[in-house]
Amino acid sequence: MSVVSRFAPSPTGPLHLGHAWSALVAHDAARTAGGQFLLRIDDIDPGRVRSAFRDAIDVDLAWLGLEPDGEPLVQSLRFPAYRAALERLAGDGLAYPCFCTRAEIAAEIAASASAPHGPDGPVYPGTCRRLSANEAAARIVAGEAHAWRLDMAGALGRTGPLVWYDETGRAIAADPAPFGDIVLARRDAPASYHLASTLDDAATGVTLAVRGSDLFAATHIHRLLQALLDLPSPAYLHHQLIGDADGRRLAKRHDAASIASLRAAGVDPNTLITDLRIGRLPLGYRWVAP
Numbered sequence: 241m242s243v244v245s246r247f248a249p250s251p252t253g254p255l256h257l258g259h260a261w262s263a264l265v266a267h268d269a270a271r272t273a274g275g276q277f278l279l280r281i282d283d284i285d286p287g288r289v290r291s292a293f294r295d296a297i298d299v300d301l302a303w304l305g306l307e308p309d310g311e312p313l314v315q316s317l318r319f320p321a322y323r324a325a326l327e328r329l330a331g332d333g334l335a336y337p338c339f340c341t342r343a344e345i346a347a348e349i350a351a352s353a354s355a356p357h358g359p360d361g362p363v364y365p366g367t368c369r370r371l372s373a374n375e376a377a378a379r380i381v382a383g384e385a386h387a388w389r390l391d392m393a394g395a396l397g398r399t400g401p402l403v404w405y406d407e408t409g410r411a412i413a414a415d416p417a418p419f420g421d422i423v424l425a426r427r428d429a430p431a432s433y434h435l436a437s438t439l440d441d442a443a444t445g446v447t448l449a450v451r452g453s454d455l456f457a458a459t460h461i462h463r464l465l466q467a468l469l470d471l472p473s474p475a476y477l478h479h480q481l482i483g484d485a486d487g488r489r490l491a492k493r494h495d496a497a498s499i500a501s502l503r504a505a506g507v508d509p510n511t512l513i514t515d516l517r518i519g520r521l522p523l524g525y526r527w528v529a530p
């Protein structure tokens with residue numbers, strides 16, 4: 241089977257050295273296998289996306305010599321597909337509307353004696369799961385803002401044990417339960433990262449999902465969503481992250497690490513890529529554990 245990999249940046253800031261590494265890993269995995277290297281634009285966050293960052297992605301990838309195949313998949317153009325999947329899960333009795341604000345959730349967690357913590361922080365206490373179907377429907381009709389959540393216990397009851405595979409073929413037991421009732425669609429966006437990423441990998445025939453090791457835990461959720469929606473499961477390659485000299489993971493505050501800054505500083509992209517391929521980072525950066 242031919243490799244189809246993808247690089248999936250969010251246009252919410254400039255690409256930096258860590259993105260170059262992620263794109264390179266995905267690019268090389270596809271190119272060495274004669275496969276395809278796809279670009280996906282993760283722009284479902286309306287408050288944080290900027291068109292200048294979107295445009296810069298093409299410029300930066302071209303400068304790095306990591307040109308994707310074909311047209312990118314743009315998440316903001318996929319809202320009907322996300323809605324259809326959500327409706328299917330709701331129709332299966334596995335998704336429910338959640339009207340809680342962040343403040344209400346925090347207050348409920350603070351008041352509870354035993355608030356379990358998941359990999360992403362405190363687990364949603366399930367308040368809206370207990371609403372009657374009539375009440376939930378009435379509040380939606382009344383126009384009350386709401387997210388949609390997965391009924392995790394119900395979902396796990398449907399699928400039974402699941403595994404996913406890493407890039408070496410190693411099977412990893414999926415363990416999404418600690419996340420609790422994750423968000424499938426946000427109040428302000430028609431899909432969560434989890435739902436959109438899972439659906440898009442399937443829609444584009446991705447066989448190797450390449451992303452940072454900070455997203456390792458999310459794969460447990462994605463595997464569950466695949467099972468619930470009858471989607472194929474790609475292999476997952478979670479790569480090491482790059483940090484600054486103090487070992488802090490690169491983020492938007494690291495202006496000097498942006499691809500645009502490296503370009504402006506006269507860095508040679510061929511040298512940069514050749515060095516990255518053998519794990520050598522520019523001065524002032526280091527590999528960090530997740």
Ligand code: GLU
Pocket residue numbers: 248249250282437450451452455
């Ligand atoms: N858009 C995500 C990011 O910028 C990556 C999503 C994924 O690879 O699943 O980190």
